[in-house]
Amino acid sequence: MIEKPTPTPQTRLLDTTPTEPIRPVRATTGPLDEQLPWVIEFRVVGTPETIQAQVHETMLIGRSDPARGIIPDVDLTPHGALAKGVSRQHAAVLAVDNRILVKDLSSVNGTRLNGQRLAPGQEYRLRHGDELTIGELQLQVRFLVVPTISQASVELPVDHAALPVVGKGQRVLIVEDDEDVAKVFSLALEHAGFRVTVTGTVVAALGYTSQQLPDAVVLDLMLPDMHGLEFLRLMKKQFPDRRLPTVVVSGAAGAHHAAQARDEGVDTFLTKPVSVEDLVRSVAAVMRVTAEAPSS
Secondary structure: OOOOOOOOOOOOOOOOOOOOOEOOOOOOOOOOOOOOOEEEEEEEOOOEEEEEOOEEEEEEEEEEEEEEOOOOEOOOOOOOOOOOOOOOOOOEEEEEEEEEEEEEEEOOOEEOOEEEEEEOOOOOEOOOEEEEEEEEEEEEEEEEEEOOOOOOOOOOOHHHOOEEOOOOOEEEEEEEOOHHHHHHHHHHHHHHEEEEEEEOHHHHHEEEEEOOOOOEEEEEEOOOOOOOHHHHHHHHHHHHOOOOEEEEEEEEHHHHHHHHHHHOOOOOOEOOOOOOOHHHHHHHHHHHOOOOOOOO
C-alpha cells in the first residue's frame, strides 16, 4: 500500500504526543475529569486477537511510528496493519456527551462502518456490535464494563433501544461493591424491564432477602465483608426449598472459580470485563424469560 506523505503542520489532524495524559471521559456531560468503568474492545475479525482501550475523550486508531512520535491508542501494527493499508493516523474514536463517535482522518485507504465508507473528517455514531473496517482490517466493536476505583456518575454509552426488553417487573438483586459497575448494571437491567436493588456487601444482601426474595441475583465474588459464594450458602440454609437464579459477574477468571460457582448452584459465570448486552441476556436466560424486539 502507498502511504500518504508526512502530514504538514497545516494538515496534521491529531497531536499524538500530548504534554499531559488525556484522562478518561465521564459518561455524563460536564467536566472530563473522572474515570469510567468502560473500555472499548476491538476484535480482529477472523482471528482470536482482541485490542482493549480505556474510553478517552480522543483515541487515535492507526499504526505506530516511534520515529515520528506516533503511538496510537489503538495500535494495529501487530495485526498486519501495514499490509492491510492502515495509515499511521487512520481514524479517531471520540467520546462526546455520552456518545461514542468515529471519524476517518483522511486516511489513504478509507474507513468503513458496517460496510459504509466514511466521509473524511465527519463524525459517525459507533455502537456496540458494529463492524469497523480500517483499510482492509476488520474490527468488531464491543463496549465492556470493567471495575474501577472511582465514584463517577454513570450512564449507558449505548443506545437504550439496543437493549432488548426482557423483563416484566421481576426483581433483580445486584450484589456488587464497585459503585460505578453496579450503577451501569442497574441502568441496563432497568432499561430491560426489571426492578433492581443494589447492595455492596453480603450482609446488606442478606438484609434485603430477609424481607423479600428476588427473582434473580447478579453477584460479584470478591466483596468487602465475605466471599460472594458465602451469600449463596447462607441463602440455601435459610431457604432450602427455594432456588435462586444467579449470574456471577467477577474479575476472578480462573477455571476453579467457575467450578466453585457451579458447585454452589450458579447458573451463569461471566468474567469482567462484560458487556451490558451479555449481562441482560444472561439474566433473562436464568429466569427463562423471552426478549421482545428492541424498540425502534
